[in-house]
Structures are given as C-alpha cells and as structure tokens.
Amino acid sequence: MLSHNVQLHIQALLNDTCTFNTVGGGSINDTYRIKTDKQTFFCKINSQATLPGLFDAEQSGLALLASQQLIRIPKVIANEQINGTQILILEWIEQGLRSDAFWETFGRQLATLHHVHHNQFGLATNNYMGALPQSNKLTDSWTDFFIHQRLQPQINLALDHKLLEPAHAKHFEKLYQQLGVIFQAEPPTLLHGDLWSGNFLCDDKGKPVLIDPAVYYGHRSMDLAMTTLFGGFDARFYESYNYHFPLPTNYRQQWEVCNLYPLLIHLNLFGKSYLADILNTIRQY
Structure with a gap:
C-alpha cells in the first residue's frame, strides 16, 4: 500500500x-x-x-x-x-463499449496520426519500452535506426544473459542485409510506440484513448505490427486504417519483422518462452 x-x-x-x-x-x-x-x-x-x-x-x-x-x-x-x-x-477515463464505430474511428485516427512526420527517425530524448530503456538517437535511415536503436541493443542484452546464442545473432545479420528491400521508403512517422491491446481505452462516449506511450518517429508498421502481437484489435480497425492510409503489399512481412523488437523486449524481461517466435522469423532469412 x-x-x-x-x-x-x-x-x-x-x-x-x-x-x-x-x-x-x-x-x-x-x-x-x-x-x-x-x-x-x-x-x-x-x-x-x-x-x-x-x-x-x-x-x-x-x-x-x-x-x-x-x-x-x-x-x-x-x-x-x-x-x-x-x-x-x-x-480517470470512464470506459464504454467498443462498437463498430469505435473501431472504425480508431483506425482512422491512427492513420491520421501516422501522417505526422519528422525529418529524422527517433526522438530528441530517450524513453522506455516497458521496463527497459529505449534509445531514440536521431537517424536519417529507417533501417539504420531499426538495427542500431531497436534490434541490436536487445540482441546484445539477450546474448549477455544467455537468452540468445551467437548463431542466432548471425541470423539477425542476414536479416539486416534485406531490410532495405522489406521496408520501402517512407518518411519518419509519429508512433505511439507500444500499441498493444492494454495501451488503449474506449471512453464513455465510445471514442479511442491512447495510454502508456513509448513515442518516437519511426516506420508506421511498428505500431501496426504491435497491434497483432497479443490480439485484441477488431478487423474493422485494420479495414478503416487501410482505407485512410493504404498498406503496402508486403505489410504482413513488415509486421513480422517489426515484431522482433517487442519480442526481444519480452525475451529480455520474461525469458525464453518468447524465443521460438523470434527464431521462427529470423530463420526465414
């Protein structure tokens, strides 16, 4: 207490x-x-x-x-x-029911947020992703930012704690060589940064509310990928988002790669139960 x-x-x-x-x-x-x-x-x-x-x-x-x-x-x-x-x-946010209109509004509003741009990836200050520090060093290239400010710090931490093996790190290095093809050029986009089902609410007027952000300017697939990691988002959300900000043809591949970051975070925080999902992705590359 x-x-x-x-x-x-x-x-x-x-x-x-x-x-x-x-x-x-x-x-x-x-x-x-x-x-x-x-x-x-x-x-x-x-x-x-x-x-x-x-x-x-x-x-x-x-x-x-x-x-x-x-x-x-x-x-x-x-x-x-x-x-x-x-x-x-x-x-205090009084909560309401998540109707069809709620999901359509949420998809539209997130698409609109993702049209807020910056001239670099990252943020002027660092913050946290859950209980782990998150480096936001401003970077001109998305792939460089994703490698050096997102994946590699978590990989190094996992290697230090024997949660990953050196052979796994080599799979990541092969993935790095393909990131420029996987992610088509898009401007840095304002992200919530930790958009899983526990980090939004529906207020008593049926409108979306965002909580617990880990903000930075990044690739919009980072937010969208995170929505799929633990479920809880209705199909109407994705339909509405896609209507207002069409997804690339390989969006599922982008989301799978983007989710390596939160999966590595969970590996470092909670242990090897998250390792299989990480390996299933990196072994494709």
Missing part, C-alpha cells in the same frame, strides 16, 4: 481528502484509483532509483501525442517525486 507520506503528498497536490484503491493495469507500476469528493484520478507509483525518469518520459510522450489533437490522451494532473518515489497522476 501507499506510504502515509505519499498519501499526504498526493492529498496536498489535489487539495482534497482522498481515498485510494488499487486497480489493475500496472505491470511495472503500482496503480491506484484516487477519489475525492468531486473527482476521480488514476495514479501510478514507482521507484525513482529503479526506473529513473520513467514518468518524465511518459509525460513527454503523452504531451507530444496530445499536441496533435487527433486522438484523446489522458490529461496529466501531476508528475512528482517524494523520498525516491515517482508519482504520476492522470485524469
């Missing part, structure tokens, strides 16, 4: 008496619903020593997405530290 000092600090921030209840959705954070007499908030708690700057990065990502005014993003109420504890307080 929250320490008494942290509870007092939050009550001072909100200028009201609060009740705190634990809620789901916190794989790396402790998460709470905070209720005052007038409002409800969502609160995340983590250790500053364990994941330094985690909520600063999240706040920046939410602000970048919100500034586009294309998809609803939760408002940040407070981002504070006290005695080594990070505190992020967001508006």
Whole structure:
C-alpha cells in the first residue's frame, strides 16, 4: 500500500481528502484509483532509483501525442517525486463499449496520426519500452535506426544473459542485409510506440484513448505490427486504417519483422518462452 507520506503528498497536490484503491493495469507500476469528493484520478507509483525518469518520459510522450489533437490522451494532473518515489497522476477515463464505430474511428485516427512526420527517425530524448530503456538517437535511415536503436541493443542484452546464442545473432545479420528491400521508403512517422491491446481505452462516449506511450518517429508498421502481437484489435480497425492510409503489399512481412523488437523486449524481461517466435522469423532469412 501507499506510504502515509505519499498519501499526504498526493492529498496536498489535489487539495482534497482522498481515498485510494488499487486497480489493475500496472505491470511495472503500482496503480491506484484516487477519489475525492468531486473527482476521480488514476495514479501510478514507482521507484525513482529503479526506473529513473520513467514518468518524465511518459509525460513527454503523452504531451507530444496530445499536441496533435487527433486522438484523446489522458490529461496529466501531476508528475512528482517524494523520498525516491515517482508519482504520476492522470485524469480517470470512464470506459464504454467498443462498437463498430469505435473501431472504425480508431483506425482512422491512427492513420491520421501516422501522417505526422519528422525529418529524422527517433526522438530528441530517450524513453522506455516497458521496463527497459529505449534509445531514440536521431537517424536519417529507417533501417539504420531499426538495427542500431531497436534490434541490436536487445540482441546484445539477450546474448549477455544467455537468452540468445551467437548463431542466432548471425541470423539477425542476414536479416539486416534485406531490410532495405522489406521496408520501402517512407518518411519518419509519429508512433505511439507500444500499441498493444492494454495501451488503449474506449471512453464513455465510445471514442479511442491512447495510454502508456513509448513515442518516437519511426516506420508506421511498428505500431501496426504491435497491434497483432497479443490480439485484441477488431478487423474493422485494420479495414478503416487501410482505407485512410493504404498498406503496402508486403505489410504482413513488415509486421513480422517489426515484431522482433517487442519480442526481444519480452525475451529480455520474461525469458525464453518468447524465443521460438523470434527464431521462427529470423530463420526465414
């Protein structure tokens, strides 16, 4: 449970008496619903020593997405530290039913977001993908960025922890030689960065809400691939996206290759149960 000092600090921030209840959705954070007499908030708690700057990065990502005014993003109420504890307080999103119209809107809005471009791949600052640091060094080439800022750091980490073998790394090197053919030239696109089914909501008006971003400018297939990794997205979402921003003919190949990054993240965080999916992809190359 929250320490008494942290509870007092939050009550001072909100200028009201609060009740705190634990809620789901916190794989790396402790998460709470905070209720005052007038409002409800969502609160995340983590250790500053364990994941330094985690909520600063999240706040920046939410602000970048919100500034586009294309998809609803939760408002940040407070981002504070006290005695080594990070505190992020967001508006509470009341949830509704995911209708056909919701999925069609979500596909259209993501397609519109993917028309927000930059002159380089990456981001001016680094952030996190789950509990692992994510390097966003600005790069002119997508394939260079994908290799050196996405795949190779995770491969090196997995090799260090004996989760991958040197022979596996050689398969990746063969894949690298083909990336220029797999990914046709597209401008750097603003991405959510971690778009699995746990990182969006449907609000009480039936509209999409994006949460927990790992933003950067990259190839749009990174977002779309991630939607397929654990399911949870309706066919109407993809139909709507494709109508508003047509997919390349080899989009399934692109998605399979893009998902190597989150699979490597999961390999490093959770172990070898993710290795078979990685090997099934890289052995094709």
